[in-house]
């Protein structure tokens with residue numbers, strides 16, 4: 001097998017028949033039973049990451065809340081698992097709020113995000129009793145203040161600020177710079193105006209600040225840089241209401257054998273020590289720290305299985321192997337040029353002797369899953385496993401070309417349970433009047 005240990009869930013193994021297994025379940029058998037594409041999550045790995053996060057922060061600071069960023073994968077089974085493991089949840093729309101409530105999350109442990117919450121979503125959040133709303137623009141502060149007053153409630157609020165830090169990641173997932181659709185810039189005054197507006201609203205309680213500098217970060221120094229700027233800003237605001245500092249998410253994961261992500265423990269130390277040090281420097285008491293990991297909780301725990309159909313060799317150019325999914329279940333290669341490393345689930349120990357292009361079945365030339373895939377010779381019926389697809393895979397899925405979205409299975413201790421059924425053709429036309 002290729003040296004992909006760090007991209008597969010820790011329970012990955014090869015069976016006597018040479019099949020890849022996860023959580024004690026043979027992936028070839030799972031694909032036969034449930035069809036392909038199939039998303040398989042290792043439940044032990046999901047719980048393991050949730051626990052590692054809580055333990056790493058608990059060791060460094062009291063009452064840190066770890067908030068699962070549900071947009072990474074918001075299936076009901078995952079939301080219930082996050083709740084069971086003592087995580088809070090962040091939602092970025094009315095739909096994600098609905099899903100979190102349906103999964104049984106106590107409203108007080110829900111954090112409501114979004115850069116354009118509409119009146120309906122704000123009313124839904126207030127009616128549910130969502131614990132904290134993170135505000136993103138002045139119009140929204142106005143709307144939230146009016147709706148909260150009308151509902152007769154006082155709403156806890158964090159102000160999302162952009163510290164002007166540009167971490168080294170893809171520009172589409174970099175959010176901390178000043179020129180961003182997210183948050184209030186500290187530079188130039190918008191963040192101060194937001195703090196003043198929330199303080200002035202009788203129906204809103206300002207409890208702290210939020211910043212999320214970006215995603216898929218390997219370099220932890222960005223958190224220190226952001227904390228320094230936000231601490232100066234907090235000190236300049238005066239008052240003693242800024243008791244909470246939400247440092248966002250962003251810890252990267254390995255997608256290939258070459259990636260070297262930071263450990264959760266190192267990330268926790270970087271974040272907590274940055275806040276402790278910077279708040280100390282400006283003479284403010286240590287705030288309660290919140291973090292919002294998404295990708296790093298679910299990414300490595302999930303793999304996607306695809307069945308190879310046609311294989312086409314263009315002499316002197318390259319070989320294309322087409323699979324039965326593509327951009328409809330995994331947008332990241334098209335969206336960010338993300339690189340994945342596939343392996344064969346049905347011949348896991350065969351040597352990768354060729355490079356081919358692994359493509360999806362959609363009517364787009366850009367529907368490429370892996371541009372340069374090192375694989376053994378493949379033919380129709382082979383089962384490709386794409387590791388590290390647990391985050392931003394099915395949560396970004398579409399029905400392009402009338403392709404039905406995949407089923408999702410959780411595996412653990414040798415047994416598998418279907419947690420989301422595959423879409424049907426009837427589902428595809430169900431909403432058309």
Ligand SMILES: *Cc1c(COP(=O)(O)O)cnc(C)c1O
Nearest residue numbers: 069212215249250292293294295
């Ligand atoms: C997406 C997002 C996260 C999670 O980011 P990851 O990189 O998946 O950890 C956290 N907070 C906010 C505000 C986000 O938009």
